[in-house]
Amino acid sequence: MFRLLEESGFTRVRSAVVPRFRFRKSSTQNAAEAYGVKAVMMMAVKPGGDSGAAA
Amino acid sequence: MTDAADAQASLEAMLKDEIIRMYQEVADQPQGEFHFFHGREAAELFDYVPEWLDRAPPAAVASFAGVGNPHERSNLRPGETVLDLGSGAGLDAIIASWVVGPTGRVIGVDLNPSMCLKAQAHAAASGVSMDCHEGRMEDIPVADASVDVVISNGVINLSFRKRRVVEEVYRVLKPGGRISITDIVSAKQLSQSIVNDPKLWAS
Secondary structure, three states: OHHHHHHOOOEEEEEEEOOOOOEOOHHHHHHHHHOOEEEEEEEEEOOOOOOOOOO | OOHHHHHHHHHHHHHHHHHHHHHHHHHHOOOOOOOEOOHHHHHHHOOOOHHHHHHOOHHHHHOOOOOOOOOOOOOOOOOOEEEEEOOOOOHHHHHHHHHHOOOOEEEEEEOOHHHHHHHHHHHHHOOOOOEEEEOEOOEOOOOOOOEEEEEEEOOHHHOOOHHHHHHHHHHHEEEEEEEEEEEEEEOOOOOHHHHOOHHHHHO
16 A cells, blocks of 8 residues: 555655554454554655645 | 456455445444444544544444544644545544534545435534545545545455555545545455455455
8 A cells, every 4th residue: 555655646655553453353363463464544645735744 | 348357347346245235234233243343442442532432423433443543643624625435424524524624524435325324414413514425436426636635444455456546546635635544454465265255355
């Protein structure tokens, strides 16, 4: 996703892991961990204009 | 169409049905047990402001199925136009409406028309208005350069065509517009058995 955002023209692309995300069922959580699945927050700006995005 | 394109279209149609079924079930039977956290429990897990959760219609809170808190870094300001991509039962759109105020505007887009109706009813019960359009995130039914901020919560990962979704988000944003999105990502390529199973993919 990070790369897709940059390739689509977004700037100031940033991400942070959602620290407390997890699946309720342990079997799903274990499978997710095996695939490196995590929840992330992504912020980015479309160039031009006066962005209100804070650092 | 080629066989591969036919297969992809067929898989996407099945996925659409499964997504509608699963999230309709969360909205209709929020007391049910799902493999993901949902409702107030999930919103509290992601640090939603308790006052928001007390103030929002209980059914909107109970149906919440996000994976994080896009409001944490959205920096919404009064008067802004916000698009909630995959607005579901409306909790994130309602919170955004409170922040942007009466001079702002919140637009929801959801695959499921009945969820749009539900979200609009929840918004009205919260004292705000919200326009919700049935549509796909790969073809967002919103004009070019018309939105200040796109928020989304656990939705883009459901698409087979994420590049197309990101391009659409870019299209609808005004120059200088921004996104605050929470979503699921995977460090490894998912197995073909997961990709080919709409139930697993929708999860």
